[in-house]
Every structure is written in C-alpha cells, then in structure tokens.
Amino acid sequence: MEASQSDNPNFNPNPTPIGNSLSSSVPLWPTIDGPLGLSEEDALSYARKFYKFGFALLPLLWAVNCFYFWPVLRHAHSFPRIRRYVVASAVGFSVFAALLCSWALTFAIGGERLFGPVWNELVMYNLADRLGLTGWS
C-alpha cells in the first residue's frame, strides 16, 4: 500500500476533469452530463426550445432546463448565448413557483374560513369523489 504511493510520485490522486484543466471558471461542456451530454450548438437549440415550451404552463420544464444546464448557470461568464435562456428559465421558474406555492398554501391554510363554501367545491378529494376519479374498474 505504501509502495504504491512511492511508485509514482507524480501521480495526482485527484486528476481534475479535462474541462477544468485551464481555469475552474470555464466549463467545457454546457450540460450537467458533461461529455455524455450535448455539444454547444445542440445545447443552444435545446435551451431555446425548453424556454419557449415552458410558457405553455410548464414551469417544471424551466426547472429541468436549469438543472440540465447547471454548469452554464453556475459559471457566470460561460456560453453567453445559452446563458440567456437558462437564466430566463430560472427566473420564470422562481416566479411561477412562488405564485403557485402562495396560492396552494393560502388554499390549504385558509380553508373554509377564508373561502367559504367554495372551498369544498375546489378541494381535490371532494372533486375526486364527485367525479368518481378513483374508481379503478
């Protein structure tokens, strides 16, 4: 065991990934999958498509966009063209999530006191019973 250390004194125990060999602020690959993911040109079209489709009431798609292009988001000066869409997706997702969470929490915490009898119309388990959505057969 100790011999293996003296075998190769230049052996770097933590080889840095190829992408970060020059400077840690410029990732080589725009996607979180690294070399298994997209190249930069494909990445631009994918980022743009995800951003545009997210407007169809799909904030989860915006979140996936941010997750997928996480290196772009993290390193402030990389891939400027892709970064525009990813930052816009992040902003869109945060805004939508904030609105949705506030509405859902208001609904859940306020309850009947706040909404009146409408609450019973809107709550999901009553609706499921009324429409018979959980009948399997």
Add this chain to the structure above:
Amino acid sequence: MAQNQRRTTVIDFVGEEIVRIIAPVSICMVLVVFLVSILNTSTNSSSSASISSVATTAYSETSSDSFWDKFVGALLNSLAFVALVTVATFVLVLLFYLRCTRFLKLYMGFSSFVVLGFLGGEISLLFIEDFSIPIDCITFFLALFNFAVVGVLAVFMSKMAIAVTQGYLILIGMLVAYWFTMLPEWTTWVLLVAMALYDLAAVLLPVGPLRLLVELAISRDEEIPALVYEARPVNHDQVDPRGDVTQRRRVENSILPSDSNPSVNSVLGETQNSGSSSNLDTMNAINRDLVSNTSDGIHEVSNLDRENPDLNSDPSTSDRNLVRAEEGRVLETDSELSEPLIGHELNVQVHREEDAVAGQSLTPEGIGLGSSGGIKLGLGDFIFYSVLVGRAVMYDYMAVYACYLATIGGLGITLMLLALYQRALPALPVSIMLGVSFYFLTRFLLESFVLQCSLNLLMF
C-alpha cells in the same frame, strides 16, 4: 487509514457497472414497497379496488373458491395475458419490420403519457384521500400536467438530462408495478411465472418474437424504439494513467470469447459515447456525433495497442486484440450500435368511466449491452421484479427481504451470464424463479421457524 492513492482494479469497474444497474432496480422496488404498504393498510386488501383487465377476464377470484378452482382460474388468466402479450409483440415486430418507427415512437410517447398522467394521477388521488391533503384542483391538475408532459419529453427525447430520464423511467416502472399488484393474488403469482417462461421462450427460441426483433435491429443497425433503462457507462479513461487502462482493457478483452458476436460491446465498456437514445429520428444525428466523439477514443486504444506491444508478450493475443479494436471501430463508425435488446410489449389497461382506451406501452424486457458500454435493462423487468416484491409486502416484511435478496441475486446471475454469453438474454426467468420460490419457502417454512424460535427465546 484511508488510502486515496489505491490503484483502481478491474473489480472497481465491474462493480461500478453492476451497482449502476442494481441501484435503480432497488429504488423501484423500494418505492413500490412503500406505495403498497402505505396505500393498502387503510383498506382491506381483499375488498380493495380490484382492477379489471385482460389478466382477469377468464376468472375473477373470490376468497371462497377452492384451491383447485383458484389455481385453474389463475392459469387461464395468465394464459390470456401471455397470449395477448405474444400477439402484441408480434405486431411490434411486424411494425418494426415495416419501418413504422415514427408510429412506434408516437405510441411510446402516448403510452408514457397515459401511465404518468392517468395512473400517476389516480395513485396520487389515493394518497390525497388517505391523508386528506387539502390541495385544490387547480394546483393538482397543473402539477400533474407538468409531471406527465416533462415525463413524456424525458423518455421521448434522446437528449434530455440522463438523471431526469432515468428517474422518470423508474417512476413509470413503479406506477405500472403498483397497478399490477392490484390483481388478485393467485393470478399475480401464476402470471409472474408465466411471464418468466414467456420471456425465456421469446428471447432464446429462434422463432421467438423478441429474438426476431433483436436480430432485425442488429441486421439493420437500428435501435428498437422502446422504454429501456440504460445505465451510465463507466468512465475508464480519466481515472488512471493511460498505460494501465489499456493494459487492463487488453486483459479484459482476452478473457472474453474470441468468437463473440461482433455487434456487441464488452460488458466492461469501451469508449465514452453519448447517452442512451431510443429515438430513431435523431439516430443519424447521433451517428455523426458518435463518429466524431468516439473515433478519437477508439483511435487512442488502437494507437496505444500499437505503441506498447511489449506489454503483452504473446503476439497472437495482441493481434487478436487489435482485431477486436478494429472490429469495434468499424462497427461504431458505421452506425449506432444496436445493442441486443429485447422488446416486449406490456398491455396496460386503464379503465375509467370516461376513458376506455387501452394504453399499451412498449416496455421491453430483457437485458442487453448498450452501445455505449452501459448495461441496458428493459422496463418490463423493473416492473415484474417490483410486482413480485410488492406482492410479498402484502403478506409480510420477512417475505419482502427474502424476495428482494432473491431478485437481486438473480439479476447478478443474469449479469454474469450476460458477460459470459455476450448476447441478449432474458432477465426475468432467473430472478422470478428464485423470487417466487423464496416467497413460498418463506411463507410456509421460514416464518413458522423464525416465529417458533423467537417465541421460545431461542434465536432472533
């Protein structure tokens, strides 16, 4: 004291590959166990929602029937189901032969949407009702819509984030497996055994539909459009100095049989390729990417082979390895390697009052070697393993542990056979047979033994 400069050995690579396929299978099984145990405690299992599907057409089980009646009924049910699956798989082979790949992909997307949207919606409604979660319908439908659409994109598009695709495949497997656990008990067990036998026949017999599908895919160098889980390929190159890697690779290559099927990569993986792609439309684009990405890698290997001929003293083995590298290069630059996969169609019947459409999902079974070196496992295998464990949960947790160990052991055996035979193999038979026998042994033998020992303060 921690050794952080330990040289990685072949065990690390093989172990990493195996872990990357066993982990998602385990996660799927654990999720199904949670679902079944949480959702079935509140309702009486015998009177709970029993689904009507193809697998219950011949006979619907009641608890008052005799042993023989139940057994014959379950047998008829399973035969009906297996017959339907056979017909569906032959239709799939026919469509694939006629190159209706666009239709197949649309169908795959549609079935994923049905599973995620309707099945996922019903199961979350069960949760909401059980725990009285005060969520309103707007939020619920919006969340469900998002979940289903992003899921369809994840399995449909070839270039989504790998983690997202893998996560959604596991969720689809979990949802379908939960749905299957709602079949009556005898039918489930006989169905599992019947599916294992069917898988064996369909993949290994020369007339089996899955074998035909795989051979078609190989001969055309196309990939079957189907729901398949692909593990990430293990990254060999960046770990060690180059010499060690090629030497290891050469050693690994020489262990494999020399007359291996040229269309199959070694289990221990080769160069880094792009991730899983079940999208035939982007196949050509990926081919071009692959050519540029992997030709470098393969050139590296073959160059190093030439540069270090003295590492392998026997010239014949080094020639053979060079030939293998050449073979690999020719195949990979020609086209996307069609891994020997098994396509098997699973019939998912979702009955709702307003919706009588039968959703059929292309969930292949069987295990194969991905073109990028990562192991591929069909989603049908995930589903049936989880059904087995889910059924065990309905009895007792001891059975769950036994069945889990049996299934994982069977999967390990299948992986070893895969490395040995280098061809498409059915992943169901070994695991299901072990799992079913462990379940019945646990239920009838082990439990009474453990119970008596515990009661008499002997053990446990």
